[in-house]
Amino acid sequence: MGTEVKIGNRLESQNRLGKLIVDHYREAREIKESKRKPIVWTTTAAPNEILWAMDFCVLFPEAYAATCGARHAAYRHCKITEDKGYEHHLCTYCRNGLGSTLADIEGLDPFDPLPAPDLLLVANNSCSLITKWWEHLSHYWDVPMIHIDTPYIIPGIQEKDVIGHIKGQIGDLIRFLEEFTGKKFDLDRLREVVRNGSESAKGYTDMIKINKHKPSPSTYFDLMPHNFPNLVLRYKPEVADHYRLMKQEMNERIREGIVPFENMKHRVYWDGIPYWFAMRFLSKKLQSLGICLVTSAYSQLFAFDRSDPERPLDSVAENTAYFYLNRDVRYKAEYTEQLYRDYDMEAGIFAYAMTCKPFSITMHYIADYVQKKLGVLSTIIEGDLVDDTFFDEEKTGIRLETFAEALESNKPSVGKVVF
């Protein structure tokens, strides 16, 4: 390193995040008990502002799956699903979600289950399987399901048509919800929700960008869980405060020369959904190799940065249409290339998820694209979102060690890297 550095402890913001998460699920359980609001389970990039504006308790099975993976509880749910005859190669978020549902319904002790839904909302902008997953949830819980169809964006050709198509469905959704709840939709309340979301989104995206600083004050794995507030709680005004305080803390680290770990040598990109069960192993391994993960296009999934209170309905439709995973592979490759440039990263790790083909299928293309464009080294590791049976620590370790050895040998100034 160029100047003397200090090694930082855990970000204080992690404690605040923990409280936000605990409070969210505690409130959801209280709502289930009191029945004071209807509960809806939804997908990451459905037009969820409409649900918040109509005062639903909104829960996200995908975020719940990530939590189960990180707490090493997903295997229980996956096994229940497989015991029912669902196959092992089915998306593990889906297996986790169906397993916890079946466990809850059959009294089998699921891990901190999501309170049961009264309604299901699904948008197919993230995944080609997810509608089927939701169909099964609808069947098991015996509750209605609404599907928002989000055609794939073909750049410059049918973008307006797609947004119009989604906006039309949002109108249908509102009419359905008015009938379902017996309440009138309030555009001013939506405007307020979108305004809060806009502030939250700005705070989130600004916070992520602080890692452009060299040396980065945090690793990407430290920042990644902070997508939760912008995904799940952005309708609340206090979420913007969370990001404001987090930015303060990170900027403070920069001023004081604090870095996340010793011997940071390589600024590296991460692509893909994290292997939630292996975060500790991966963090330790990467640190031992001097690799600091700086950012990921995965952050963009949770940006929702088109929110505009002056155009509440249009901007909700745009957030849904332009969701990162609904974009073409060329867009993703160019976006990734720009991240490499903006964050001055020298290489990339692409985390292939064996049961998440819609996400993983683009990885080879993107890795190859940035490698050719920028002459950077890429490595693809293999594992899965929450199912550790697809992951091999030894093989992953060898790949990462080889990757680090190649970075060292290809650096012109090995051992004298100025971060």
Place this chain on the structure above:
Amino acid sequence: MIVAGVDIGSQTSKAVVLKEDHVFRSALFPTGTDLYAVARKVVENAAQELGHTFDDIQRIVATGYGRVSVPFAADTMSEITCNAVGAYHFYPDARLVVDIGGQDSKAIKINDEGKVVNFAMNDKCAAGTGRFLEVAAETLGVSVAELAALSRRSGNRIRISSTCTVFAQTEIVSLIARRTPQEDIAAGLHESIVSRVYGLINSIGPGDTGRVVMTGGVARNDAIVSLLASTMKREITVPEDPQIVTAFGAALVAKSRLGSE
């Protein structure tokens, strides 16, 4: 200067003891379960071959799956890097190394300085590895060497649809039951491995210039080598002792580290 590289693989452990620049001896033993003991034994053996003792060795680098179980090694290094270093030493014009070992297969792209620029290895599955051939040979009741000889006599290579080693075994049994000639089954099995490895090679953008070198125990199987060569439409060079290339690379790393101290 006497240095050593020791490669503790899943099936076999190899050591190369290198004296000065070019004088070396190697040894190879089945890995077994006591990794420390086999590492010590294989290094001692290679040292003795060279007329030296274990204590004469000034620096040892360990590689392979069991690299962390070699406490007498000064350093560890991944087998992919060591393999590239070893292959480049023998063939400075090598640009692609294909290594098929007991339980893994790798494709390594190297540049004109012998540095790794891209690599891929098989996933958590024995398909496309030496273990696949061993299980298949056992099922057919022949040795791996006989399996290769059978393959060369095939006039009608059949397609083995199972890439999974366990299911391939079941498929072989059903092919035997249908009286499919052993030669044709053997040829199908070889093609199954080559097809898997060919995909791995293509995933790293192998380029079409420079020498292709094949290492690892499966490189001794000339039926695999010639089938891969015809699939790739490239000539493939197999070193005299393809199993020790990675250990040799580790010895070269030990030498360079000793020199830089």
